[in-house]
Amino acid sequence: MNDSYLPPSLTSDLISELIVSLDLPQPTSIEPLKVSAAFHSIYLIHFSATAAPDVSARSNPDGTITLVLRVSGSQLPSIKTRNEVGVMTWVRQNTHIPVPAIIRYDSTGDNVIKHEFTLLEKASGVSVDNVYHTLSEETRTKMVHQLVDYLIELHTHPWKDGYVGGLTLENGEIARGPPMEENFWQTLDLENYWSESTEMLESLNPLAPDGYPDYVSFIVDSMRCYIHAIQNHPSLESYRDLLPRMSKFVAIIQEPQIAKELNQVTYVLAHKDMHFANIMCDPDHPECPITAILDWEFSGIVAAPRWNPRRAFLWNYKETPEDKAEQTRMENIFESVFQEKGAESILEDAKLSPLQESMQIVVNHIRAIVEVCPRGQAKDRVASWRTTAEEGMKEFGA
Secondary structure, three states, X not given: OOOOOOOOOOOHHHHHHHHHHOOOOXXXXXXXXXXXXXXXXXXXXXXXXXXXXXXXXXXXXXXXXXXXXXXXXXXXXXXXXXXXXXXHHHHHHHOOOOOOOEEEEEOOOXXXXXXXXXXXXXXXXXXXXXXXXXXXXXXXXXXXXXXHHHHHHHHOOOOOOOOEEEEEEEOOEEEEEOOOOOOOOOHHHHHHHOOOOOOOHHHHOOOOOOOEOOHHHHHXXXXXXXXXXXXXXXXXXXXXXHHHHHHHHHHHHOOHHHHHHHOOOOEEEEOOOOOHHHEEEOOOOOOOOEEEEOXXXXXXXXXXXXXXXXXXXXXOOOOOXXXXXXXXXXXXXXXXXXXXXXXXXXXXXXXXXXXXXHHHHHHHHHHHHHHHHHHOOOOOOHHHHHHHHHHHHHHOOO
């Protein structure tokens, strides 16, 4: 649902000035990349072998070094960049998952280019979506084995005290931060769809600065945001008759016994958007093809059943029925590999109980209504979403 909020193109001279201001050598060349990213403009920063920066980045075969500059738009100021840096730092420190080293970053925009940015090591290889159709069945299966190992690692670091949110760095140490979701309202959304109001990101999104103590707490604050939106946006006026039921639903899921049952989940750090366009590989090394997992900005600690909310995992980023069928086939292989490795308990942790599923259905469909109506979208579907949400609330006695 998000619009593309990419920053304007930057000149090579301005980027060079930024690089030098970061106590790095003058680049030999700067190469803008044409990508489908909705949240960053991306540039390759090339350094000669004789003036390579002294950083924790692998060099090219000829001794040169290439870094990746990701310049962020102003979608979710500061917190998105800080979350990406916090999560990537945690992953590098606590797992064997290949993640590019962070060379420099700025989450303030108080710099030469006037934008937030991350400067990263360049991952080797190519994105899997670009070569997927050329990969052998053996290589595809090896990738699944690698991904299963990565997910097992993430699940062996459960956040046992209960926590839903992101991560950040404070004085170089990992700290809790607000959750990040791609479906959050963003800064230009306020201008484009909420211009008649004085709404802020915090009033429309569940953005508790230190995250939420458990699954239900996050759901409750999400519902607070949806109720607030329905109360205030003209396009949602016809849904205001639902507000008493929504408030009752929120009260019911917070009742101690019900909340206890709903909170029976494992908490894990999840990428949440691990499709094959975010996975780099080296097809010439079929035994260990994956070289990096990219784009962690919307990652965070979630209830384990929400680790793959968009069902993006193992998708080759193509929309045809054949490609969706291939994703389903790969998901079956994925489950088989988990069983081979004796890690079935992780698959069980990733399942919602019937009560949790009923709660999530309510929240998902109300969120969808609140998301599309101000944009004037999906007018042929919102009535059925309302019906589904009402049926779900009825199951809770609301």
